[in-house]
Amino acid sequence: MQTQKKIFYTFMLVIVIPTILFFSLILKISTRLVEKRTVSASELVVKESVKRIDTLLNNYNRISMQIYYNQNIIDYLDKISRKEVDIKNKPTIIAEILDSMVNSDKYLMTAALKAQDFLIMRGTKFYNIEDYFNTNKDKYTGIPGRAFWLTSRRMKTGLGDDTFYFGMMRLIRKDNNTIGELVFLLRQEFFDDVYAGSLPDNSGNDYILSQDGMIISASDKNKIGLKINDLNFNSVLTGEMGEYGYIPIKNKSYVIFARSKESGWYFIRELEAKSISDTIAQLRISFIILIACFCSFLILLLYFFSKGISRPINTLAECIHKIGPKNLDIPAPPSDNYAPDEIVKLHKYLYEMSLRIEQLIDEVARTERLKTEAELKALRNHISPHFIYNTLDTIKWMAIINKQENIQKMVCAMDKLMRYASDYKKNLITLDEEIDLTREYLLIQQMRYSDINLIISIPKKMKEFLINKFILQTIVENSIIHGFKNYKNTGTIIIKASVQNAVLTITVSDNGRGFDIDGLRNEDRPHTGLYSVEQRLKLNYGDEFGINVCSRPGKGTAVTVKLPVLE
Incomplete structure (x- = not known):
């Protein structure tokens, strides 16, 4: 009433x-x-x-x-x-x-x-x-x-x-x-x-x-x-x-x-x-x-009108009042021709909800168990990188003692790359830091491909802009693996950058073998590295940002990256 x-x-x-x-x-x-x-x-x-x-x-x-x-x-x-x-x-x-x-x-x-x-x-x-x-x-x-x-x-x-x-x-x-x-x-x-x-x-x-x-x-x-x-x-x-x-x-x-x-x-x-x-x-x-x-x-x-609304609401309130820790049973909604459709639907949904609560209790318990297991697994993964860093440090000092400078440089570069990769809290780094990572990665690859040169043409002011980690390294890696594999000439990778309308555009071009763009689109799995970069940029900044690949067989490849200017 x-x-x-x-x-x-x-x-x-x-x-x-x-x-x-x-x-x-x-x-x-x-x-x-x-x-x-x-x-x-x-x-x-x-x-x-x-x-x-x-x-x-x-x-x-x-x-x-x-x-x-x-x-x-x-x-x-x-x-x-x-x-x-x-x-x-x-x-x-x-x-x-x-x-x-x-x-x-x-x-x-x-x-x-x-x-x-x-x-x-x-x-x-x-x-x-x-x-x-x-x-x-x-x-x-x-x-x-x-x-x-x-x-x-x-x-x-x-x-x-x-x-x-x-x-x-x-x-x-x-x-x-x-x-x-x-x-x-x-x-x-x-x-x-x-x-x-x-x-x-x-x-x-x-x-x-x-x-x-x-x-x-x-x-x-x-x-x-x-x-x-x-x-x-x-x-x-x-x-x-x-x-x-x-x-x-x-x-x-x-x-x-x-x-x-x-x-x-x-x-x-x-x-x-x-x-x-x-x-x-x-x-x-x-x-x-x-x-x-x-x-x-x-x-x-x-x-x-108020009488027609209040009667089914009171019936629904009595059903809710019966719900308790040991009582999740709610009677099925009555067939009342005078009750508004919304109230009937609400009673029906409450009835269905009571049927789901017990299932949810079991699912919550199972989720808690999985969460505990995930925390233990994360703890074990946290221990593993430290073991790798200590091992790399030991190899570095052995190379110094035995005067193996190449091995020393490779280990130092590898150590730096591993430390950046394992730092999950730091997703954005400066463009200057990204270029250093790319150089460290190229240093490792030059032990195998000695005839690859890297040219950086980026204004000093732009080097302070923030970008996602391993964007350039991944593209350079794609150029080396797909562009210079079995390549007999001297390889050159050029990195340029420009800014227009608050959009940072970075172009990574090489003079490698190149490839057929149409053939790349028809592959079931395109270049994994480029696809990963594309998805990361779109997830972080929206569909208007990402990469564009331009390549012709025998003419090299150019990858253009567009992302917002972040300082």
Whole structure:
């Protein structure tokens, strides 16, 4: 039961708790994403709406050019200003142009042209059109020649309607003198059609404001014509926040705005934070339900999973507990369909292990006996070299006494070779020591092959590098036995060395009989000495190191040794 609890609590700690933390993090990220996307969507709506407004207002600006650049009308208005014509004789071209303007656009209700006491108005008749001119005169007179867009104002028509209209005024000038005024009055439905998107869940307000805070249009029609008093809009209207952007009002709303380049108006969307928080609350509830269902499923799954693991483990623990010094019997693993395969395998392996333990006990005892015998044999082998050294020393002194210098030299060389060969603790020697060993070996062979010369061409610095014992001696021995046997000419062995990229390359070449490389490869047992050197180098340093043999019958042999630079 304790095992099941540990497994259950461990999985709870490793899986369930991190899962809850992960879902919490996802919820937090999703909350910020919902907020960001809601604001971004409104920013796109505001920018697109302002773009549509500018496009349409610019179109009315182009329409007004029909009057502004008509020379006949300009001349007529100029004569009116100098009182050279009777205003009762109005030219029909003015009425025709104004009629075409009104009839070609569904929002344009009235087009009027005024010059002193002269006024011609086409479209819907307004009683207070003169007041409209006079009220806004101080605003548009400061920008002669340019279109000036006026805020919304309640206007009375000849049909008795009393509703809000907004307008455009433009001064008609000649020779830097104002000779007339052109005005367009447009319906409020203009703004309803330019909105690029509605408010999410109708929570908040859309405004189109002039720079002085007058509401030109709004989603709440009751606010049209009023002046906004919200302090949060002041920084927008004064231009401190730039042409477009948004201002988060803590725990209240988001003010998203963009400025119309054509009119200077601001499209402002006040998005209530409550609408975003409601969406986030719904998202949070959905996540909590999902986490609760998922965690409940995980807990049930972990319970049955831990139970399925703990039961066979407990059975296995009881079997192990029975093992003792005098009891190595373990029952065969039971056939439990619910136990994991790994536990069944573990029980099976433990059962097989118990069968092997007794065999291993016998093998250990036999190994100990063999080890004892090996130690005795090593002791005897250690005594034998000392006997040989003492015998060689006796022969050397007998040669000295009898003045046999050749025998003396051979014995000294043999003694030196035997001492190096028997020193098992020292596997690496300097290249200089290896050359001395080779010379000692050649000294012995020269007693038989007197016409063999050894040439050493190795820089002094390289002689301090370390190499394995009897590498060069073995290759030189191979040259003498296989290269100079029954050879009638003078034999020469040359040893060279070089270093490149931390690799020591030693070449041992001779002018002996040579041999067929292909024939050497086909032999069942190639040259034992060269094969031994190859294996020693590869075992010590890897397959990239070793020897390379190059030989041709009658042309001699060259053996190249590659090994790492060791100092």
